[in-house]
Amino acid sequence: MRSSIVFFLICAVIGAVVFGIARLIDNDYLFFAGYVVLQYIVLATAWNILGGYTGYVNFGSAAFFALGAYASVFLYKIYPPLPIPALILIGAVISGIVGLGMGYLTLRLRGAFFAIATLALAVVLQTLITNWTYLGGARGAYVIRPIDVPLIGPYMQYLCLLMLGLVVIALTVARSIERSRLGLGFAAIRDDELAAEASGVPTLKLKLIATTISGAIMGMAGAPFPYYLGYVQPQSAFAFDYAVNSIAMPMIGGTTSWVGPLIGAILLGSLQQVANVTPLAQVNLLIVGLLIVDCVIIAPNGILGLVQRRRTARPFAADPAVFALLFAVNVIPIYFLHELELSQRTLEVIFWAILIFLAFARGRLVGHPWLVALPIAAAVLGVVPGPSWLWLVAAFALTVALVLGLALRPGAPEPLAQGKAR
Amino acid sequence: MTALLTIENLGKRFGGFIALDGIGLTVNTGERVGLIGPNGSGKSTLVNCISGTLANETGTVHFDGAPMNGLTAHQRTRAGLARSFQLPRPFATLTVAENLQVPLLYTVNARAGTHLSAAEIDARCAELLVLVGLADKAGEHPRDLTQVEMRKLELARALAADPKLLIADEAMAGLSHSEVVDIVALLIRLNERGITIILIEHIMRAVMKFSQRLIVLVSGKKIADGMPDAVIRDPAVERAYIGQ
Amino acid sequence: MGQGGVVEFSYDLVVNALIAGLLLGAFYAAVTVGVSISFGMLDIVNIAHPAFVILGSYIAYIASRLTGIDPILASIVMLPAFYALGALVYQVYYASFERYGQEALRGLAFFFGLLFVTEVSLVLLFGVDYRYVEAAYIGPNLCSTEIGKFAVIQAVCSLGIDMPLRMLVPALVALALFAALQLFLSGTFLGRAIMAVAQDQLALRLMAASPTRIKRIAFAISIATASIAGALLIVIQPVEPSIGREYIGRVFAICVLGGLGSLTGTLIGALLLGIVESFTATFYGPSWAPAVAFGFLLLTLAVRPAGLFGR
Numbered sequence: 018m019r020s021s022i023v024f025f026l027i028c029a030v031i032g033a034v035v036f037g038i039a040r041l042i043d044n045d046y047l048f049f050a051g052y053v054v055l056q057y058i059v060l061a062t063a064w065n066i067l068g069g070y071t072g073y074v075n076f077g078s079a080a081f082f083a084l085g086a087y088a089s090v091f092l093y094k095i096y097p098p099l100p101i102p103a104l105i106l107i108g109a110v111i112s113g114i115v116g117l118g119m120g121y122l123t124l125r126l127r128g129a130f131f132a133i134a135t136l137a138l139a140v141v142l143q144t145l146i147t148n149w150t151y152l153g154g155a156r157g158a159y160v161i162r163p164i165d166v167p168l169i170g171p172y173m174q175y176l177c178l179l180m181l182g183l184v185v186i187a188l189t190v191a192r193s194i195e196r197s198r199l200g201l202g203f204a205a206i207r208d209d210e211l212a213a214e215a216s217g218v219p220t221l222k223l224k225l226i227a228t229t230i231s232g233a234i235m236g237m238a239g240a241p242f243p244y245y246l247g248y249v250q251p252q253s254a255f256a257f258d259y260a261v262n263s264i265a266m267p268m269i270g271g272t273t274s275w276v277g278p279l280i281g282a283i284l285l286g287s288l289q290q291v292a293n294v295t296p297l298a299q300v301n302l303l304i305v306g307l308l309i310v311d312c313v314i315i316a317p318n319g320i321l322g323l324v325q326r327r328r329t330a331r332p333f334a335a336d337p338a339v340f341a342l343l344f345a346v347n348v349i350p351i352y353f354l355h356e357l358e359l360s361q362r363t364l365e366v367i368f369w370a371i372l373i374f375l376a377f378a379r380g381r382l383v384g385h386p387w388l389v390a391l392p393i394a395a396a397v398l399g400v401v402p403g404p405s406w407l408w409l410v411a412a413f414a415l416t417v418a419l420v421l422g423l424a425l426r427p428g429a430p431e432p433l434a435q436g437k438a439r
Numbered sequence: 440m441t442a443l444l445t446i447e448n449l450g451k452r453f454g455g456f457i458a459l460d461g462i463g464l465t466v467n468t469g470e471r472v473g474l475i476g477p478n479g480s481g482k483s484t485l486v487n488c489i490s491g492t493l494a495n496e497t498g499t500v501h502f503d504g505a506p507m508n509g510l511t512a513h514q515r516t517r518a519g520l521a522r523s524f525q526l527p528r529p530f531a532t533l534t535v536a537e538n539l540q541v542p543l544l545y546t547v548n549a550r551a552g553t554h555l556s557a558a559e560i561d562a563r564c565a566e567l568l569v570l571v572g573l574a575d576k577a578g579e580h581p582r583d584l585t586q587v588e589m590r591k592l593e594l595a596r597a598l599a600a601d602p603k604l605l606i607a608d609e610a611m612a613g614l615s616h617s618e619v620v621d622i623v624a625l626l627i628r629l630n631e632r633g634i635t636i637i638l639i640e641h642i643m644r645a646v647m648k649f650s651q652r653l654i655v656l657v658s659g660k661k662i663a664d665g666m667p668d669a670v671i672r673d674p675a676v677e678r679a680y681i682g683q
Numbered sequence: 684m685g686q687g688g689v690v691e692f693s694y695d696l697v698v699n700a701l702i703a704g705l706l707l708g709a710f711y712a713a714v715t716v717g718v719s720i721s722f723g724m725l726d727i728v729n730i731a732h733p734a735f736v737i738l739g740s741y742i743a744y745i746a747s748r749l750t751g752i753d754p755i756l757a758s759i760v761m762l763p764a765f766y767a768l769g770a771l772v773y774q775v776y777y778a779s780f781e782r783y784g785q786e787a788l789r790g791l792a793f794f795f796g797l798l799f800v801t802e803v804s805l806v807l808l809f810g811v812d813y814r815y816v817e818a819a820y821i822g823p824n825l826c827s828t829e830i831g832k833f834a835v836i837q838a839v840c841s842l843g844i845d846m847p848l849r850m851l852v853p854a855l856v857a858l859a860l861f862a863a864l865q866l867f868l869s870g871t872f873l874g875r876a877i878m879a880v881a882q883d884q885l886a887l888r889l890m891a892a893s894p895t896r897i898k899r900i901a902f903a904i905s906i907a908t909a910s911i912a913g914a915l916l917i918v919i920q921p922v923e924p925s926i927g928r929e930y931i932g933r934v935f936a937i938c939v940l941g942g943l944g945s946l947t948g949t950l951i952g953a954l955l956l957g958i959v960e961s962f963t964a965t966f967y968g969p970s971w972a973p974a975v976a977f978g979f980l981l982l983t984l985a986v987r988p989a990g991l992f993g994r
Binding site: 068069072074076122123126129130132133134136137138140141143144145147148257261264268272299300302303306307309310313314317333335336338339341342346349353 | 722728730771772774775778779788789791792793795796797798799800803804806807928929931932935936939970971973974976977978980981984985988
């Protein structure tokens with residue numbers, strides 16, 4: 018308990034410092050974009066409590082987020098001057114209750130059914146709200162917000178401060194759960210629910226707790242949303258981005274600890290703000306999707322797992338189908354990004370790096386480590402500005418790398434260190 | 440002799456397949472009961488129904504005087520009924536010691552009137568690990584254990600729940616002769632300390648040494664229940680094993 | 684008479700909604716059958732299946748535009764390609780997740796990633812405009828065609844029941860697909876092996892058949908059905924990449940309603956859903972349609988998770 022309070026204070030101090038620095042830089046866009054990243058930290062942390070700690074995947078993060086947002090809209094229509102902190106609390110309660118209800122309906126079934134049900138919930142709620150004209154329906158609702166706030170200044174900075182507060186709360190909650198008896202119970206459920214139940218863990222009760230807490234925090238993140246733009250419509254509140262990112266960020270960062278979603282949200286969130294500059298907003302979503310596929314196969318424990326060297330001895334490049342799919346999957350964004358102006362192609366670097374790593378892993382496995390030279394050459398040719406036939410040569414080099422990677426077979430099978438046999 | 444576990448007319452089916460057919464048996468407090476039967480006879484299904492992992496369709500289970508029908512597995516474990524799994528099911532992301540902390544925190548600490556401090560929990564963990572011979576593996580993860588060590592962990596985890604009745608489901612598969620002897624001795628010691636034990640095994644010498652009473656299950660039916668020496672010589676039992 | 688007019692008006696509406704619902708339901712069954720196999724029998728939560736269906740739609744679209752070939756025929760020609768794709772995807776899934784028992788979270792995430800990688804790739808390639816195909820049976824209604832001259836059909840038409848061929852043909856193809864699959868599963872050794880692997884993998888090993896190989900074949904078949912379902916989709920309505928998402932809920936709602944592992948259950952569940960959706964759209968407006976499937980799903984999960992014909 019005491020370490021949680023200390024952690025909370027440390028986070029609060031760091032948050033205040035970050036806010037102070039941002040004020041000094043005094044760039045409006047920084048706050049505008051920063052709000053989104055902070056929002057994602059909260060969402061990713063909330064998702065991870067149910068997904069990473071307990072092992073139940075939630076595809077409907079947007080539902081809980083939007084509930085918080087629309088609860089604010091509803092209350093605004095009834096009684097405009099409610100302060101946002103109050104809205105946050107109410108959003109938390111409403112989303113928490115819905116999470117509880119949803120959990121009660123579906124958590125006695127397998128995890129797969131729960132995941133699909135969360136998707137269903139998001140669509141049902143979106144349909145309901147789109148048809149509810151009092152809340153604006155499909156055309157959306159407007160919220161009038163002040164331009165300045167006493168003591169702090171511009172309204173956007175106030176929102177950011179609030180969101181920073183939510184980040185501190187979310188991280189503290191996640192960390193205290195992780196280190197508590199509750200967290201141990203969650204981990205037991207994640208690892209083997211049947212054995213957990215047999216060990217005395219009240220699995221249904223704990224899962225309901227996880228769903229409620231997770232939903233409540235997501236609702237908190239959603240409550241200030243209408244005030245961000247002064248306008249909200251179902252399309253934006255229920256955007257697929259929320260579902261995708263709240264899964265991608267913890268997975269890429271690492272699901273077993275509160276640090277993972279933080280890292281993932283900061284990295285991926287910032288990346289997406291950069292990518293938003295490109296004319297193709299879809300590329301954003303494509304990149305996230307590909308990173309999920311890459312991450313799930315190559316680095317199942319995320320960045321944290323790589324750092325802690327917790328990767329199991331399984332060589333992911335051993336199966337030719339995996340190599341082929343990953344190769345193809347990472348070539349796709351390079352193809353699409355290539356069409357853009359050079360200055361906007363910074364994201365290409367990530368996928369070139371993955372391709373090179375792939376070829377390296379595969380080459381090493383089949384005993385021909387020089388294989389990695391091909392994508393490196395292709396990367397150089399592809400990135401350097403010049404006549405378009407350079408790009409063709411690069412493509413050719415990539416194709417050769419793929420074919421060779423598939424054609425060359427590994428030598429003696431590697432012994433998998435999966436528990437020593439008797 | 441008070442009855443600790445009473446099963447009456449227990450039935451379980453999977454679709455059209457009848458796994459358990461009208462099973463009735465009693466286990467008295469302090470007894471050592473062996474349960475044997477050919478593969479597929481329903482032993483594990485019986486264990487699952489007793490422990491609450493599966494729900495029986497017909498019949499009743501009474502434990503320690505209280506009806507168990509309708510109670511979830513964790514409620515039964517808290518009531519004092521623990522089981523180990525035939526195929527070890529450790530918590531893979533937790534260390535060996537943490538694996539034992541789960542039942543200690545969620546079963547022992549959850550019982551009214553018990554509250555173990557963190558130090559006491561650590562002490563019990565260490566004690567249990569020494570008991571099964573895993574003391575030097577406390578900080579390891581299950582994936583680094585051998586099959587045999589995982590079975591010992593499985594047993595330790597069931598014991599961590601401080602049960603009145605322990606059902607050990609093939610805890611000795613794959614162990615060497617001396618290890619089997621050790622585990623049998625351990626179980627007999629635990630029994631002398633007051634734990635009623637049902638041992639499900641294929642290793643006949645262990646079963647014969649251990650059991651005060653022997654029950655035989657074949658194709659979901661109980662075909663024998665009595666003194667081990669008599670049961671072994673029962674023609675129906677012989678037929679069941681040889682006739683398979 | 685006023686009263687008679689009102690009764691006849693709504694009778695007509697009801698019957699047409701019913702017929703439309705049945706035709707729609709049959710089509711939904713074709714889209715769902717792939718998931719019946721992968722989720723119902725193999726326990727693989729392939730939520731990316733609708734994306735493969737949309738992929739099938741676009742391929743049928745290209746083939747039809749380039750060569751003028753009938754879209755449904757084109758999809759049949761493409762079956763081997765989709766089969767190969769399915770085998771590849773299963774191989775990756777097996778090598779990365781199933782073998783290590785980690786399928787729960789990571790497998791779901793994998794298919795989730797595939798789902799919108801496919802969707803977004805299609806958007807980048809084709810844009811968000813609706814695409815449609817042309818064929819002889821897109822346009823006319825049954826009663827006004829050559830076949831409509833048969834006595835039986837005329838009798839039906841005289842009752843005021845008419846149906847657009849662009850709904851009827853896909854429904855018939857869907858039923859044919861079902862019949863073919865049912866025959867395959869119950870009549871051939873391979874088919875029975877697939878049914879067996881759904882229930883008891885150990886028994887299969889003892890029969891010296893490799894469960895992995897059988898599962899790969901089954902999964903590949905499930906993706907192959909997406910090819911045909913995609914062609915049927917683009918016949919019924921114009922297609923754009925994000926349509927796939929509406930179908931995730933429909934498909935799983937039908938699977939759960941019908942009961943996992945039962946092909947008949949899938950068909951009946953699909954017909955039921957089609958009818959309810961049709962009635963909802965007719966009497967309450969189409970904007971409520973997406974909620975129907977998902978509402979069904981939540982209801983079924985809450986009340987009878989084993990479905991109508993479940994194991």
